[in-house]
Ligand code: AMP
């Protein structure tokens with residue numbers, strides 16, 4: 001089964017090329033944050049709908065207040081949500097509040113702080129300039145313009161904007177359903193009775209959390225013992241899902257049965273070995289028309305590979321723009337030896353010094369079974385294949401893992 005190791009970027013591109021976004025569904029704004037638009041959002045109204053006052057004060061004719069103090073007669077009132085029905089004549093003013101329509105004939109607002117009021121008379125102490133303190137109709141947006149473009153992941157500001165455009169709901173790509181299971185005779189769910197030779201399955205819950213964070217719906221199919229029939233029976237429960245992820249059983253050991261079990265049951269493998277560390281035995285293909293990702297069983301490899309491949313896959317399935325994980329620059333806090341042909345993702349801490357580039361220090365141990373270190377890591381240092389030895393202080397790319 002000798003096969004060349006595939007570079008990380010190529011593996012990701014091949015996975016993404018196989019995926020098509022889920023169908024659109026209408027979603028109320030309250031549930032839309034963080035999801036991806038399946039259609040452009042066109043403004044259903046003009047905002048503001050009319051020229052509105054930006055301040056509390058008096059609507060005036062600027063010409064009447066060219067020299068100050070100016071004395072004006074207050075002829076009416078315009079609250080927000082109301083309006084003054086008449087037209088402002090020479091020497092007249094209308095008491096106006098923020099958000100109220102500017103009356104006909106008025107072309108400026110004198111703010112309340114610059115006035116004195118005596119019954120029906122108002123004295124303006126500051127001169128007015130035409131247009132001042134008025135928000136023109138359509139200042140924010142006009143009916144018919146495309147405010148938000150399909151494929152955009154919705155921020156809270158986007159949700160507010162969509163509401164302002166008068167959309168109570170939006171068409172969004174359905175959250176992708178990701179079925180997954182672990183394989184291994186040694187595995188037991190957390191909290192369940194456990195034998196001396198067994199270990200707790202951490203991958204199921206870790207992957208479910210990652211899927212939720214990436215916008216998907218996790219369907220946990222449990223743990224399949226290392227038997228072909230059980231692996232097949234478990235995989236079949238994934239039918240109807242948008243994606244299947246297997247955990248473990250993906251390398252070349254005698255008990256690594258996922259590939260051989262499913263090959264007899266509708267699995268077409270695209271590739272299965274990647275030039276990266278942790279996580280060489282990554283597998284991708286189609287199981288009965290469902291895109292299938294086989295992640296390594298080692299818990300750190302499973303999480304890192306999920307971050308590099310499954311998260312972009314979920315972004316694409318949701319109609320978003322799938323990319324490699326975002327990287328930033330850091331200075332090395334410890335020297336690194338020359339890298340081999342596998343792209344390396346080193347667990348590291350980050351120290352922030354105000355005004356300086358942060359310092360990323362790789363942990364001395366990088367064993368891909370050590371969840372304590374993955375949990376403690378602030379970032380992954382990315383080392384390209386064959387990177388030369390690096391000294392303290394050299395710049396490296398890092399993938400941030402958590403926000404402080
Ligand atoms: P495998 O890929 O099945 O050869 O597993 C590689 C290593 O990861 C073995 O030490 C397994 O015991 C361990 N492993 C596999 N699946 C899990 C899991 N779900 N949770 C924790 N460790 C696992």
Ligand code: MG
Pocket residue numbers: 183184185248249255256297
């Ligand atoms: Mg195994």
